[in-house]
Amino acid sequence: MSALTAAEEQILCTALDYEYNDQPVPAELMAELDRIAAPWPGRWLLPSKPGAPKRVIELCAGPGGWAEGLKTVLGLNAYDVVGVDMSADACATAIAAGHVRICADVTQLDPEHPALRETVGVIISPPCPSFSTAGKRAGLLRSNIAILRDAIAAVGEAGGFLRLDEICCAEVFPDLEDDCPLCADLGHHEGYAPRNGQTWAEVRAMLDGLTDPRIGLMLEVALWPLALQAAGAPIEWMVMEQSNNLPEEILEDISVEFGAADWYRATWAILESADLGVASRRKRAFMIASRYAWVTLEPPKEPLPTTTMAEALGWDAGERMNTRGQRPVDPATGRAKGGNTFSADKPSWCLTGKTRTWVRERDGLRLTPAQAGTLVSFRASYPWQGSRSSQFQQAGDVVCPVVAAYVLGILHGMNWEQRVRDYLTGLYHYDDLWPDDHQPEGYDLTA
Incomplete structure (x- = not known):
């Protein structure tokens, strides 16, 4: 567990004196707090004031899908969200859109940092190529799954959440001199074993044998919320997004760790973005864990009306998209081998970084990054940053804001459907949203 030095404690006490006297903390003192709290904001070292937004951390945060779902779609401003991501371009996009970002590797950060002691929620979207059919699927190898599961199972013991309900004290405390009266009476001891002394760095080191380090980011789904709980943070909930190919046994293991730490409910579902308008x-696995509420996550009972690609982009009916250039024709079907075209009169195929090469068959028109963002439910003016290739990769990797709103709306017991419908109506039904000749300046369309 991280701790402040005596000198840092003195700086914090000086800042608290200003707070208690209802005076603003001087800029130079706040700069010192930023240094102490780094990479987290210095303001998070100070206790929250009554009515202030609650603190949430977003890991593997990307360009802002969850944040847009929370703030723009649902209109929830009750949270002070700080996101972390390794991609400089994704961080730049999120910052340009007004979201807070730290450009860092989440596996190198301490979940028990003193600046995180008032965190109430964790949002995490580990990269999915290790499990997705679009990647090499190393995450589906049994050897890698076994390594990941062992590390997940270590989280509870490292955090002090090994339940003793069915374990005799002598098994955990072999040096116990006197017999435990509870064990003598019940045959077991109630409560938890103490933390086993294993650091979070040591738990993460259990993943060293993975053939793809990205697989290990699934460990962080359990590690961060439970480490925050172990440090005394008032953690209330966690939400996660991952490839729909994620093995269910991993989801079950994570759920077991939350249950052992007395979280009230962990649930997951496979959600299809087109079912939400x-x-x-885009089919993805989502998980919710809550400490104080019974939450059930499942696909909507009545899917929202379908929005086609043509409708979203203001195109006429009958357009087709070519995704892979001129492919050899299969004489048996008369169609290109590999399935390289689809109708724009349906929802678009799932976007990836290679969507930058898609063309409209009629005239060779290529999609712009803004159009790609709109297809995954971002507002047309969203400020994508980086090269054209990077912007399309961000749109291909991101959590759709509308789907994020659905998941977070369920978590918070909100009437998500009316808000999602209002947002989609404004997003997709302006006749002049995308003029046919619209192309942004400054892009190399061959990239």
Whole structure:
């Protein structure tokens, strides 16, 4: 567990004196707090004031899908969200859109940092290529799954959440001199074993044998919320997004760790973005864990009306998209081998970084990054940053804001449907949203 030095404690006490006297903390003192709290904001070292937004951390945060779902779609401003991501371009996009970002590797950060002691929620979207059919699927190898599961199972013991309900004290405390009266009476001791002394760095080191380090980011789904709980933070909930190919046994293991730490409910579901009115298909696994509420996550009972690619982009009916150039024709079907075209009169195929090469068959028109963002339910003016290739990769990797709103709306017991419908209506039904000749300046369209 991280701790402040005596000198840092003195700086914090000086800042608290200003707070208690209802005076603003001087800029130079706040700069010192920023240094102490780094990479987290210095303001998070100070206790929250009554009515202030609650603190949430977003890990593997990307360009802002969850944040847009929370703030723009649902209109929830009750949270002070700080996101972390390794991609400089994704961080730049999120910052340009007004979201807070720290450009860092989440596996190198301490979840028990003193600046995080008032965190109430964790949002995390580990990269999915290790499990997705679009990647090499190393996450599906049994050897890698076994390594990941062992590390997940170590989280509870490292955090002090090994339940003793069915374990005799002598098994955990072999040096116990006197017999435990509870064990003598019940045959077991109630409560938890103490933390086993294993650091979070040591738990993460259990993943060293993975053939793809990205697989290990699934460990962080359990590690961060439970480490925050172990440090005394008032953690209330966690939400996660991952490839729909994620093995269910991993989800079950994570759920077991939350249950052992007395979280009230962990649940997951496979959600399809087109069922929520998004103009492109994207099937992903989502998980919610809550300490104080019974939450059930499942696909909507009545899917929202379908939005086609053509409708979203203001195109006429009958357009087709070519995704892979001129492919050899299969004489048996008369169609290109590999399935390289689809109708824009349906939701778009799932976007990836290679969507930058898609062309409209009629005239060779290529999508712009803004159009790609709109297809995954971002507002047309969203400020994508980086090269054209990077912007399309961000749109291909991101959590759709509408789907994020659905998940967070369920978590918070909100009437998500009316807010999602209002947002989609404004997003997709302006006739002049995308003029046919619209192309942004400054892009190399061959990239």
